[in-house]
Amino acid sequence: MEIEFRVCPESVRQAKRIFVERGELPALPLATPILHSWKRCREHHVAAERLLPPEEGVVETLILEQARQSVEEWLRLARPVLEGVFGGFDTSRSVLVVADTQGLIVEAEGNSSFLERAQRVHLARGAIWHEGVRGTNAVGTAIAEGAPVEVLGPEHYLSCNEFLACTAAPIFDGTGRLVAVLDVSCDWHDHHPHTRALVDTAVRLIENHAIVARHRGLRIHLHRDAHALGSFVDDAIVCVDDDGRVVAANSAARRLFSLRHEELGAVPLERLFRRAAPVPRGDEPVLLYDPQGNPLYARFEGRRARVVIRRADPAPANDALAELDTGDEALRRVIAQARRVLDKDIPILLRGESGVGKELFAQALHRSSPRRDKPFVAVNCAALPEALIEAELFGYAPGAYTGARREGSLGRIREAHGGTLFLDEIGDMPLALQGRLLRVLETKEVVPLGGKPVRVEFALIAATHRDLPAEVEAGRFRADLYYRLAGLTLTLPPLRERSDLPVLVERILRACAPDRDLRLAPEVAAAFAAHSWPGNVRELAQALRVAAALVDEEEMVIGWEALPEGLAAALKQRTSMSPSLPQGQEETLELATLSRAAIERALVASRGNRTAAARRLGISRATLYRKLREMGSTPAQAAG
Structure with a gap:
């Protein structure tokens, strides 16, 4: 050569x-x-x-x-x-x-x-x-x-x-x-x-094997990507003694935390993170934050010493966007773009299917912005009757019309003064009112019904599931308003295309039942990974809330019987899986009945990463490899 x-x-x-x-x-x-x-x-x-x-x-x-x-x-x-x-x-x-x-x-x-x-x-x-x-x-x-x-x-x-x-x-x-x-x-x-x-690669593996062999106490494996966590060769590894002090760290961890040789043995674990670590739950990754506030995913291994990051600073109130980062690369790119305009006077248009979390994202934008201490006012343009939307948005003077409140109304736009106005489903706003909204945005003044102009100042976030350029082409949405709204357009990915489903499930279950160690049965986790989730995160959250309420108090594993009836039927039909496994086999699901489509969907969502795909399916990587061999050929997405 x-x-x-x-x-x-x-x-x-x-x-x-x-x-x-x-x-x-x-x-x-x-x-x-x-x-x-x-x-x-x-x-x-x-x-x-x-x-x-x-x-x-x-x-x-x-x-x-x-x-x-x-x-x-x-x-x-x-x-x-x-x-x-x-x-x-x-x-x-x-x-x-x-x-x-x-x-x-x-x-x-x-x-x-x-x-x-x-x-x-x-x-x-x-x-x-x-x-x-x-x-x-x-x-x-x-x-x-x-x-x-x-x-x-x-x-x-x-x-x-x-x-x-x-x-x-x-x-x-x-x-x-x-x-x-x-x-x-x-x-x-x-x-x-x-x-x-x-x-x-060889040197990193040798170093990592050595640190695991030499330190049998608590080890924390860390990675920026939740699904790459556990690849071993790329993990940052920190070893902790029973007093909660960092006694060893591999090269990746020493670079990540700027640890010097003389500091090891003296640095408390709490110094490395900005947020207290929740108690580890099985093999699920735990979300932490480094000293700069960037998210890190952690897995605890070795002796399960109850080390707590006690005096770590709480996550700053202006880091709400980091809370949304659960490891999906597409969403992470959207968050990174959003951060760049937080302190700029640039309107943001959120696009995405129903249920992807547009309002949640808008709230995080507000809480991460310099306006976090001012009002966040949300208006669902699709939910207001057309006859009331004008008064609701622009307000009215006392006695402006028959039936109006005697003291009048500020209107949602004036309520948002100094803060953030969130116009959800802006694509459903009546055409006649679009011109009035455009005038407010251009003049920074709102004119209540029966009143005089009032100066207003706010950050604007709009959201829609519609294709607004197509609506403009069809004459149902004003082009000038569209260009005023779309300063920065951010598209939130649908749940079926996201790679962070296990982390979302873990978060939602913890929020539903913080005192219980709830988790999905492996066959249910596999079915969740294969499901298309037309209702996106909203559908997922609703299903898990129901499941957390229905599962018996003494049970920690959510099976088919705890799921909403319609969802359970749809999942079973799609994956062709039996509703339960024989006693004692929950942790060793063999995928004997898991369809090729489910595996391919998991591989696509994981961008061909088999380790991540296995995690989405709730199985071991060895089991996934065995199933691929049984199928006689590797799906095209299984890149490695």
Whole structure:
């Protein structure tokens, strides 16, 4: 395979030659770690052109064995990981190297023909590949930089190593202490562009396996995405002692919380989060917030110590939008867009099917805005009789018409002064009143019936399930009003397209019965995942409220019998599932009767992520894989 160099190899050689002779750094786009390493090598008078004699930089057998013993635990953890990560990778012309913290190679495995060539430059057990001995190289430079490094061809400081392409990453323990280095080296003609990703993945897995093996107490696995939580390789992992102090954290967690080596063992868990952690409920992810107020999803593992994040600051009142973030990427993008205009005078138009939560979203927008302490006034334009909507919106003066209240009425628009006016189902507003509303928006004045103009100022949020451009085209909605309303249009996704159903179910059940650990039976969870939910979140919430009320007090698992009759019948018909499982099998649902359509729907909703799809179906990933094999082919959406 022809390697793609960052810079032409001959240009790198010439630049290195000039640097060695004159100390002038080249004006080439070389990676920063390479330039740093060249400077260190020159400062330490490493001879770039010399060929090392066999005995230089090679330790005696006794020293090698002592070094091996110091990393034996890590070698034991690394072997199954390396077999899993590099099992399908062509290692026929490469060498896999593990070195200690001084760059001493304690393990080197690979193809015998390439090993012979590697040994000519002492890329073998017992050789020291510290920068001070071997110049710029992936092992030594990764140690010096404390980060993954790739060194290609002539980027090596020593000329004799220029035939190599080397990729290395440091391995850290749970306190951030360097313990070893993993490296893959080959002839640069055979270098694979995916090598760095594989090395990075292997190192993260080794670190995570080590932290799990070493810390049997409470471990908290964290991820920004609720459905990616549990992937293990990408989890941030925090280990906590019985006193609630963070004693270890993997690299991802140390970056996430800016934890320093000297802080571990002294940092209280509560410092990491802004909200107290609810008691873990089985394997359901728990929603937390990092110090910046960003949502994190957590799963508690290991010994279930009752650690509580006691003195954490409560979630700020202006972070209501974060409460809506339950892990769905489409909704998260909508929330991110909304945040950008909260302090701007820009009207917002919410679009979405009935029941997706448009008013709930509007309330969160208001509570997250600078107007949070002012009124939030909601008007359902479809629910008001046409004869009353004008008076309801614009108000009226005392005695304005027969039957009016003697003291008059402010009207909903004036009630919203200083705050937020939410016009729900704006697409159903009578055409005659659309002109009056447009005038209010343009002049910032409202004229009550029988009264004089009054200045008003408010943030405007409108919502509709209708296609307003089509309504404009049909003459049922004013184009000028539409353009005034649609400063920023946000479309809320329907429930059937969202990937956060399990989190929504958990939240709603907790709100319905905060003192009970209610959860869906696996077959019901699978049916929920397959259902199209035409009523969206409203239908889901209503069904769960009924179920929470009907399930027996001593029961914690919601089965078919607790669901509303019509929904239960529709779910059973759609998924062709039996209403219950044999006693004792609730937690090991085999999906024997689950339809292909249900599985494909879960895979689509999870964007092909099988782990997330299994979670939506309420089953294990192994069970899902088994069902896919039984079906004889993998659905097209099952990407991995």
